[in-house]
Amino acid sequence: MSVRVRYAPSPTGSPHVGNIRDALFKYLFAKHHNGVNIVRIEDTDRTRYVPGSEQDIFNSLRWLGIEWQEGMEVGGPFGPYRQSERKELGIYDKWVQVLLDSGHAYWAFDTPEELTEMREYQQVNKQPIGYFGGVWREASGESVQKARDAGVPGVIRLKIPKNKEIVIEDVIRGRITWDSNHVDDPVLIKADGMPTYHFASMVDDHLMEISHIIRGEEWISSAPKHACLFDAFGWERPIFVHCPIIKGKDGSKLSKRHGDTKCLDFRSAGFLPEAMVNFISLIGWAPGGDRELMSMDELIEAFDLDGLQPSPGVFDMEKLTWMNGHYIRQKSISNLMHDIKEFIFLKDTIEYWDRQDNGDVKVNELKMLENSIESQSEYMEKAVELEQERVQTLADFGNACEFFMVEKPNMDEKAVSKWLSKEHVPNLLNALLDYLQEKETISQEECENWIRTYAKDNNLEKLGPVVHPIRITMTGKTAGPGLFELMSVLGPVRMIERIRTVLKNHVVVTH
């Protein structure tokens, strides 16, 4: 059997990581089996349509490297791939008529008020909630015709068979059964003539020859409706695969209140697509054994439905962050520079940080980074290289590289009072100043030699008393790249300036 799967988002906003994780699984599955991945837009609810979200959907997919061979933007033999357009073509009207004619569907003219009242009644009487036929399921043809002639707004519902056991075979969970008397009659066509998800999606899945419906666990409860729909048409049911949902730290389904959940927010926050792909692929799926760090190609190679987990997984930011650091460290410096530039250049990035608490600090750092890379790319490349292994996200480079970019680094007060007040510091800094005076460039080795020699000549047993004051003078901080490397990158001119500043502002000369 050829594998055909579909990612069918509705354009109601920028897609979430949970949603995108499902899209990833579909892609991996299709690729693994040389199948086809389809992107179809489910925009049957006009009231929830959010302009721009289609682009967000494509951008999310493309950012992660999830490809589709058929569907939106690429076309294919089963188009159009946007449901509102399919509706215009009369596709759904045609198929609902088939159901009406065969007695599998019926018109219902309940008012919203009546439906609300019904639910309230069911609620207080502890009954299953839903529409189980009302007065319309078995209504006579005449009364239906009368209502239609009178222009009463009505919907078309599917007749779920009574007193039956509905069984679906889910790949992950096996056999799931329902008493059909607990499954209510879903609306197929709304009063405005638009199909509902239940109808449009299943009709399209059949028409587009979808082999596997891979989707989130939240769809399990509507699966019997979908199965009945296929049965009503006499169509062969696709294989159902319900992936576990992704939870937030509190154990409930991941949503806005858990912080960043939009896929593209992670790009803006400085995460790499390879880390994102690797990380989300491992929520709800595992390749078996101890494998963990995997590229897209390796994931495709390893992916199979057996590795899918039935239980939900928590989205662990700490692990994502670690993994992102890993992928940053793995990058060649030229790729890294490219990624950083692209990251800052994206307007989403700045907008994202503007939205965060104290985000203005980050925005300033990033803009400075952008300017510095622009104006002195070779210098900044060396700076980035030194920070590469101590950073976890692309956004961290702003702060990490700050001291390379500014004329006067921010001085950490604690560090200053601990180290720069020491008695030997003026002598040390003046000596270094003299040494640097004539130079235009300086190598790591020269820095190291000078420092080691100075320590020896001044009977200092350890390098610390020499290294720390110099580090603070150069960077304002106690933590950072190796001193010799950093000095070499900074170069004599910048160092001289910084030494003078420190001598003037921070060193108390005691004689």
Place this chain on the structure above:
RNA sequence: GGUCCGGUCGUCUAGCGGUUAGGAUGCCGCCCUUUCACGGCGGAGGUCGCGGGUUCGAAUCCCGUCCGGACUACCA
């Protein structure tokens, strides 16, 4: 309330009748070392939700129970 799904270190997970229950992350310690990080090594952390069975033997099979979650729209 109803229906359905789930339950292995805090978290992601390996395991698929016989293992000292393995890995990763996070945490702690040691090593490396001029700091921070990276890296290496080690440690703490799981009575496999609980209770019954089946079996010589159960995290693995069965039942019950508890807890958690999803759905419960003319939304998807």
